[in-house]
Amino acid sequence: MAALESPQPGTTSAMRHAFGNVLSVLILVLIGVLAFSIRLFSVIKYESVIHEFDPYFNYRVTQFLSKNGIYEFWNWFDDRTWYPLGRVIGGTVYPGLTLTAGTIWWVLNSINIPLSVETVCVFTAPVFSAFASWATYLLTKEVKGSGAGLAAAALLAMVPSYISRSVAGSYDNEAVAIFALIYTFYLYIKTLNTGSLFYATLNAIAYFYMVCSWGGYTFIINLIPMHVLLCIVTGRYSPRLYIAYAPLVVLGTLLAALVPVVGFNAVLTSEHFASFLVFIIIHVVALVYYIKGILSPKMFKVAVTLVVSIGLVVCFLVVAILVALVASSPTGGWSGRSLSLLDPTYASKYIPIIASVSEHQPPTWPSYFMDINVLAFLVPAGIIACFSPLSDASSFVVLYIVMSVYFSGVMVRLMLVLAPAACIMSGIALSQAFDVFTGSIKYQLGGSSNSTDDAEDTSTSNAPKDDASASKTDKGEEIVKERSSKKGKKKEREPADKPSVKSKIKKKALVLPLEASIVALLLLIMLGAFYVIHCVWAAAEAYSAPSIVLTSQSRDGLHVFDDFRESYAWLSHNTDVDDKVASWWDYGYQTTAMANRTVIVDNNTWNNTHIATVGTAMSSPEKAAWEIFNSLDVKYVLVVFGGLIGYPSDDINKFLWMVRIGGGVFPHIKEADYLRDGQYRIDSEATPTMLNCLMYKLSYYRFVETDGKAYDRVRRTEIGKKNFKLTHFEEVFTSHHWMVRIYKLKPARNRIRGRSKKKTSSGSKSSKSAKKNPWV
Amino acid sequence: MSNKIYFLVLYVLNLIFTRVGKGENERNESDERKKEILIKVIDKKSKLITCVSLIHFVISYVVSAIIIDLYVVFAVFTALIQVAYMALVGSFPFNSFLSGVLSCIGTAVLAVCLRIQVNKENKEFKDLAPERAFADFVLCNLVLHLVIINFLG
Secondary structure, eight states: OOOOOOTTTTHHHHHHHHHHHHOOOOOOHHHHHHHHHTTTTTHSSSOSSOOEEEEEEEHHHHHHHHHHHHHHTOOOESSSSTTTTEEEEESSOOOOHHHHHHHHHHHHHHOOOOOOOHHHHHHHHHHHHHHHHHHHHHHHHHHOOOOHHHHHHHHHHHOHHHHHTTTOOOSSHHHHHHHHHHHHHHHHHHHHHOHHHHHHHHHHHHHHHHHHHHHHHHHHHHHHHEEEEEEHHHHHOOOOHHHHHHHHHHHHHHHHHHHHTTTTHHSSGGGGGHHHHHHHHHHHHHHHHHHHSSHHHHHHHHHHHHHHHHHHHHHHHHHHHHOOOOOOHHTTTHHHHHHHHTTTTHHHHHHHHHHHGGGGGGOOOOHHHHHHHHHHHHHHHHHHHHHHTTOOHHHHHHHHHHHHHHHHOOOOHHHHHHHHHHHHHHHHHHHHHHHHHHHHHHHHHHOOOOOOHHHHHHHSSSSSSSSOHHHHHHHHHHHHHHHHOOOOOHHHHHHHHOHHHHHHHHHHHHHHOOOOOOHHHHHHHHHHHHHHHHHIIIIIIIIIOOOOSSEEEEEEEEEOOOOOHHHHHHHHHHHHTOOOOEEGGGGGHHIIIIIIOOSOOOOOOOOOHHHEEEEEEEEBBBBHHHHHHHTTTTEEEEOOOOOOTTTTSTTTTTTHHHHHHHHHHHHTOOGGGGGEEEEOOSSSSSSSSHHHOOOOHHHHTTTTTSSOOOEEEETTTESSSOOOOOOSEEEEEEEEEEEEEEEEEOOOOOSOOOOOOOOHOHHHHHHHHHHHHOOO | OOOHHHHHHHHHHHHHHHHHHHHHHHHHTTTOOHHHHHHHHHHHHHHHHHHHHHEEEEHHSSSHHHHHHHHHHHHHHHHHHHHHEEEEEEEOSHHHHHHHHHHHHHHHHHHHHHHHHHOOOOOGGTSSSSHHHHHHHHHHHHHHHHHHHHHOO
16 A cells, blocks of 8 residues: 655645544444444334344353353353253353453443443444444555545445344344454454554454354454465565464464364364465465575575475475374364355255254345345446555455355355455445546536646545545646646646556546536435445344244234243243253253253254254154153253244244254154155145154144134144144143243153053064164 | 684585585586686686675674574474474373464564564565564564463463
8 A cells, every 4th residue: 555645734735634534533433323223223123132042042151251250151061951961161152252241241330330231232233333344444444545444334334234143132143253353354454564563463363352253263264374375376475474474373373272162173173274284385485585585596596496395395294294184084174064165065965953054055146135235236346446456455355255255155144254345345346436436527627727726626535535545646646746837737637647557547537527427426326325225124124123022013003922031931930940941952042041941952053963862852752752851851842833823933844854853863763754745744634643743742732722723824724633632741831822832741650551561462573663763 | 703603604605505516517527628717717706706695695694683593493493392292202281282382483483574574675664663673573472472371271
């Protein structure tokens, strides 16, 4: 980047610079306020409540941290989940988010602002999204200048894909992690531009914060080596590149190993190997360049062969070690999640749990337009603008957007990583476009008069920009020359044309017809207006639902379905503290956080066999299911049912995953038993296995009493088996709209009359069936 | 004392490079006398040139740079010793091994960065005061060693 010209204090241009800076700061403050307030729709429309599933776990952990302090939190073994296995919270959670919110709560409480933990948790995400837009401003300013920075920051404050994961109440890792991501990238680019070791240290610390916050840190530690390699290959090696990269690798690996979740994975898994390889490569390249500078060419050839051969030997050794490590693990060193990113079909073949999460599906084309809207076609313009002077920083941003577009195409959840890149590119494109149009308008308007004021005006422009781009300084020089001689404009243009071809091109681009520029400017502003309207609509209608409270508009007004909280409150008031509750894993976090009961499986999904056990129980007939649940000490079973009101995300719709995951571990559950013509049916055409399984029975028990015909509003059909009794379970609670149903396991019978008869008569049969079905 | 080291280094380097130069010489041995004399003169000239370039190199090779380079060599050597020890004794506890090796490599890398910034011939860092470079180096080392001591276990 060209250095900032420091104008003489007191001159008009200094006043203008100062005014521009003040305006910049004011605009940034407004952008922060915008980013914060657009995320408050859920608080206004519903209430200040934690949303979804994962945030409840984070909230529970933050509660524990605020109550018991950081030492207890670091060493916490949670026995109220994954019964009877438990979970080591300290070692399996990314602590960044909870530590951040805990610190904010502690600081606020110590200066006597008594905010509750819940309030701090709900509002953490909007506050950090304001920080993220400021970080985007800083990053784009390093790449292209502060005009582009302001545009990019304004775009990021509103982009719907970021809003979707950071509304007020969405207390999840990404709320903090996106800020950490952008800030780390900013510090990397700053180090690359200035070559200062101070920023390299800050970069490593910001990377540490990113590792603490999110598993997506592997994106950083693979993108930066890729960029370094790109710079080396395209001949842009410089000592600043070495200073930007080498301390980051060493410090970054150490800091990543400090976080318990990552631990030794920082050096042993394939996600990090790229950084080590590029570390060695950059040392070889650095040594080669150093020797080139100090030796004569004859000696240089000798020395370079020596250095390159040593470098190759070291590289070969390291690669041999890496290959040994990689070959010894069945997935080639990659974790399951990373492998499902690289090979999109991997998860559906081998890990059905990862495949079952709706966020992990590939996005549809309309979702791109929904999530980044106008930016989708401003991005290519931005990529071209990045190439017009290609610098290290702009090549980095181009690489960032290419990689993030690929990953967003694999998993819809990663559209979130695409959002900052798209905003940066679009900000650059918009800023360049505004430059050209306003410049040509001013040139056209100032072309009739010959005054120096007009000429001076053309050297600055409306939006506060630093003179950071080379073309602008060329224009400035050209205008200064014109001002100094005070001759006819055409004569002055010619000597100014000679210094650089770029100013000539820029001059040509400036000379657009006045009407065309004005119309284009108005169209651009309208484009921005459409973007804003869409973002506000998306924030208000699409992404503000807390999903723990549902609403629907009907003729009688607004209906509120608060069944989830009703049932968790029932659980916490009407059961013993040590009672175990079994449900599908989606509801684990909410049950432990709100009902404060021990659960069998929860959203962490780290133990596939345990989940398969619960899935098998839900798919088995009543007696077998009772045996399974009894062996796990379960007292209550919780089932979510949407058939009465038409709630589509209920357990019957998720049933296919229970069968698949259960069948993956216990082969006596066969999916074909539940399918009629390849479909899961619950009406009269359903298979007998389906009509007898626990999930069917628990969902539709007494359902016929609601309307006499047992019409399921989600499946849009009447159910198959309408009148049946439960033998091993008893219903203890059904919520107001039948959305949550809780059943209790009936205690075992005192006298077992039938069993002895069964044993003596069918000795051979029992041995055969024992092999197939381990639970009966 | 340091002068003697300079001249020793110079003499050794000169020996090395003249050995390399002599390889070319041996190829022309079958030629006539005149060419031999010419070659001897050229050889002496090239020796002189290499001497001059070496003197230039050594003079620009300030004492501080020698210290930094020696420090880098020492750090890498220590890291190699640690790796050899780990190969002998086994890698438990792994975190101690990792923090030891990475601390050596880390200080080596940081010293190289300092060297880059302090080097007078480097045009990009012309206006960076060496005190500022050293202060950055110290700060980065502080952070590095804080992490090391925490990780050493």
